[in-house]
Amino acid sequence: MTASRLRRLRLSVTVPVVVAGLMAAVGTAASVSVLERLRGNQQAELQRLIDGIGGSLSAALGAHVAQHDVWSTYDLIDSVMAGQQQLPPSFVMAIDDSGLILASSRPLDFPVGTAPPADVVGRLALPDIALDDTEAVVGRLIPMVQDGRQVGQLAIAFNTGPFVAERREVLATLIAVNAALTLAMAGLGYAVVCRMVAPAAGFLRRIEDAVGDDLRPVASTDIAAAPREFADLYRRFNAVVAAAREREHLADQLAREEKAALMGRLAAAMAHEVNNPLGGLLNAVDTLDRHGARSDVRDEGIAILRRGLTGIRDVVVGMLVAWRRDDGGAWLTAAAIDDLKALIGPQARRKALGVDWRNGLDRPLALPAGTVRQVALNLLINAANAAPVGGTVSLDCALDGPDLVIAVGDDGPGLPAAWQRFLADAGTSPALPDPGALGLWTVRALVGREGGRIAAEVSTAGTVVTVRFAAREEIRHDAA
Amino acid sequence: MPRPRGGMPTRLTRRRLLAAGALATAGVGVRPARGESPIRFGLTPVVLDSDRQFQADFRGALERALAQPVELVQRRSYQEIMALLLSGQLHAAWICGYPYVQYASRLSLLAVPVYRGQPLYQSYLVANRARPAAALEDLRGHVHAFSDPDSNSGYLVTRYLLARMGETPASFFRETFFTYGHRNVIRAVAAGLADSGSAEGYVWDVLSEIEPQLTQACHVVSRSDWFGFPPVAALSTRMHEPAVRGIGDALTGLEGSDAGRRLLDLLRFDRFVAVGPEHYARIAEISRFVEMQS
Numbered sequence: 001m002t003a004s005r006l007r008r009l010r011l012s013v014t015v016p017v018v019v020a021g022l023m024a025a026v027g028t029a030a031s032v033s034v035l036e037r038l039r040g041n042q043q044a045e046l047q048r049l050i051d052g053i054g055g056s057l058s059a060a061l062g063a064h065v066a067q068h069d070v071w072s073t074y075d076l077i078d079s080v081m082a083g084q085q086q087l088p089p090s091f092v093m094a095i096d097d098s099g100l101i102l103a104s105s106r107p108l109d110f111p112v113g114t115a116p117p118a119d120v121v122g123r124l125a126l127p128d129i130a131l132d133d134t135e136a137v138v139g140r141l142i143p144m145v146q147d148g149r150q151v152g153q154l155a156i157a158f159n160t161g162p163f164v165a166e167r168r169e170v171l172a173t174l175i176a177v178n179a180a181l182t183l184a185m186a187g188l189g190y191a192v193v194c195r196m197v198a199p200a201a202g203f204l205r206r207i208e209d210a211v212g213d214d215l216r217p218v219a220s221t222d223i224a225a226a227p228r229e230f231a232d233l234y235r236r237f238n239a240v241v242a243a244a245r246e247r248e249h250l251a252d253q254l255a256r257e258e259k260a261a262l263m264g265r266l267a268a269a270m271a272h273e274v275n276n277p278l279g280g281l282l283n284a285v286d287t288l289d290r291h292g293a294r295s296d297v298r299d300e301g302i303a304i305l306r307r308g309l310t311g312i313r314d315v316v317v318g319m320l321v322a323w324r325r326d327d328g329g330a331w332l333t334a335a336a337i338d339d340l341k342a343l344i345g346p347q348a349r350r351k352a353l354g355v356d357w358r359n360g361l362d363r364p365l366a367l368p369a370g371t372v373r374q375v376a377l378n379l380l381i382n383a384a385n386a387a388p389v390g391g392t393v394s395l396d397c398a399l400d401g402p403d404l405v406i407a408v409g410d411d412g413p414g415l416p417a418a419w420q421r422f423l424a425d426a427g428t429s430p431a432l433p434d435p436g437a438l439g440l441w442t443v444r445a446l447v448g449r450e451g452g453r454i455a456a457e458v459s460t461a462g463t464v465v466t467v468r469f470a471a472r473e474e475i476r477h478d479a480a
Numbered sequence: 481m482p483r484p485r486g487g488m489p490t491r492l493t494r495r496r497l498l499a500a501g502a503l504a505t506a507g508v509g510v511r512p513a514r515g516e517s518p519i520r521f522g523l524t525p526v527v528l529d530s531d532r533q534f535q536a537d538f539r540g541a542l543e544r545a546l547a548q549p550v551e552l553v554q555r556r557s558y559q560e561i562m563a564l565l566l567s568g569q570l571h572a573a574w575i576c577g578y579p580y581v582q583y584a585s586r587l588s589l590l591a592v593p594v595y596r597g598q599p600l601y602q603s604y605l606v607a608n609r610a611r612p613a614a615a616l617e618d619l620r621g622h623v624h625a626f627s628d629p630d631s632n633s634g635y636l637v638t639r640y641l642l643a644r645m646g647e648t649p650a651s652f653f654r655e656t657f658f659t660y661g662h663r664n665v666i667r668a669v670a671a672g673l674a675d676s677g678s679a680e681g682y683v684w685d686v687l688s689e690i691e692p693q694l695t696q697a698c699h700v701v702s703r704s705d706w707f708g709f710p711p712v713a714a715l716s717t718r719m720h721e722p723a724v725r726g727i728g729d730a731l732t733g734l735e736g737s738d739a740g741r742r743l744l745d746l747l748r749f750d751r752f753v754a755v756g757p758e759h760y761a762r763i764a765e766i767s768r769f770v771e772m773q774s
Binding site for chain 1: 674
């Protein structure tokens with residue numbers, strides 16, 4: 001498991017895993033140490049056995065070997081072997097002065113009067129006795145001396161199998177004990193950490209609730225009952241909640257003021273749009289009054305009056321749309337979207353913007369019309385602001401299954417990355433990239449409230465901000 | 481003659497007898513004497529002499545019959561017991577027929593056991609189970625275990641059979657050694673120390689009952705002719721002593737008491753009887769044959 005994966009795990013899992021890992025490491029180190037110590041003890045024990053049995057036997061057998069007394073030699077070896085029930089030698093062999101076997105504890109393997117196998121003698125002639133993890137036969141060749149003369153050699157050998165088996169048994173026991181301890185410690189660690197992080201889990205639930213705009217402070221009773229570290233955390237959280245609520249309240253207020261300012265600018269624009277042609281219209285009326293008998297003058301005057309009045313009508317329609325009261329739970333219709341074209345019209349004309357308008361909404365949707373319109377209008381205003389003079393603003397309203405998808409585009413320099421992140425990050429409350437620009441903040445807040453999603457795509461051609469709303473239910477036709 | 485390992489199968493000489501007797505005197509008997517001077521009785525491995533029950537019952541039977549403490553004397557070889565007997569340090573001894581015929585002129589027979597209806601026994605050639613053999617010829621090249629250089633069944637008989645074939649133990653066998661006991665011969669063969677051995681048939685039969693794990697590892701290759709069972713003998717010069725005569729009477733009278741019958745049952749004997757020197761004529765005959773071939 002890599003460190004990054006470990007960091008992503010829950011603390012209640014991470015800590016037991018780390019504890020288990022540490023226990024396993026400590027257990028392994030201790031086991032290796034124990035086994036090495038055991039190996040050393042076994043080696044010393046083996047050496048003591050060889051020295052003890054071999055030394056006493058070689059001394060006792062000297063006279064028999066000197067006399068070439070096969071039976072007495074065998075009888076003594078046999079009685080010594082019978083006394084070594086716990087750890088008997090693999091074999092004991094008396095070799096006479098001519099290098100032939102006089103007697104051995106395994107006469108069938110080492111017959112009387114034959115030469116001992118060269119490999120066996122070679123193995124016993126090795127200077128050191130080393131115990132490794134594989135079963136082997138180790139031993140010594142001990143000279144037998146009688147009356148100051150070497151009369152032969154005693155070969156004594158032990159099978160290391162019992163030592164290897166003992167070490168394996170100890171290893172198995174160590175593994176079992178370490179595994180049990182590791183599991184117990186991991187379980188204990190899990191229980192302790194779960195108990196320790198329980199307040200954090202409650203805190204996490206509060207944070208998760210906050211993502212759904214249900215930002216509630218921790219009750220004072222909960223703070224009093226929490227551990228000191230978490231009590232401090234709760235108090236700081238409450239301070240953050242209070243600050244967030246204040247900021248939200250301020251933002252709402254600013255939004256309302258922005259709307260009022262927007263309306264003021266609209267009213268001013270309307271007055272401008274009405275007042276400017278009004279002088280021309282009055283002049284046209286005067287001209288008609290004086291020269292209305294002339295057909296060319298009359299026609300031109302009427303044309304001027306028509307254009308002027310049409311312009312005034314557009315301004316009035318836009319104002320009506322802008323001041324239309326939010327229809328609360330009213331369903332969203334294609335007309336509610338198309339109304340926005342009139343609202344964006346004056347700004348578009350001022351910057352000589354082309355408006356590419358596609359409204360594919362063919363039926364009412366169970367979405368709050370006011371919220372959707374406010375979102376779309378803010379995006380259109382933002383797009384119109386971003387688009388260069390003579391540029392293009394687009395709106396594409398379409399249905400994608402049960403979802404409503406509104407894409408607002410412009411051919412401006414592109415939405416800054418900070419704003420892109422601001423719009424796309426639905427789970428947290430990131431800082432406002434530009435505190436004065438509340439249009440997109442309003443968009444993000446409204447879309448988040450309705451459970452929608454926002455995506456901003458920036459390219460060399462400009463910016464397209466796409467908003468997706470999920471219709472809550474299918475509208476019955478009789479209700480429409 | 482090539483010398484088998486671990487033994488000295490040479491004839492007893494007077495000098496050797498005296499030397500061995502002096503050494504044996506320094507030895508310790510099976511049982512220390514009580515206040516009264518004990519009757520000293522020599523034991524050899526012609527029977528399972530190391531059996532504790534046998535020693536206790538045998539000594540008890542003699543003590544009851546003789547009303548005197550009895551000391552059982554054991555040594556490693558027949559030669560040592562014969563040295564003690566011939567030097568007058570033993571009242572009597574249970575010896576083999578072969579040393580008896582060698583010193584028949586100085587010894588008198590006190591009693592001989594009746595085994596399975598007759599005072600006779602056989603020598604067995606035995607081999608390890610892993611060494612199939614049906615006759616002496618099949619044992620050529622073996623490592624062969626003998627009992628004692630002064631044993632009839634455990635040495636002389638096999639040597640006689642080889643002599644008839646124009647062979648000696650050294651020429652016929654790859655290796656030979658003495659174990660100084662018929663039970664030891666069977667142990668050596670069972671363990672594989674020897675491929676084959678020469679042992680007393682009576683000891684084999686008893687071991688088949690009481691230590692079958694030993695005899696099961698071996699098989700009998702051949703059985704010899706019948707020979708006189710090892711006798712209890714004493715120096716002829718001491719036959720006037722009541723204690724010496726009493727030993728013969730005690731043994732021949734064993735079947736007359738419960739304790740005696742228990743001892744006879746323990747030894748698998750029917751009874752003890754008195755026999756004459758002619759009972760060992762066959763042993764004397766093969767002994768002379770072997771000596772002539774040497």
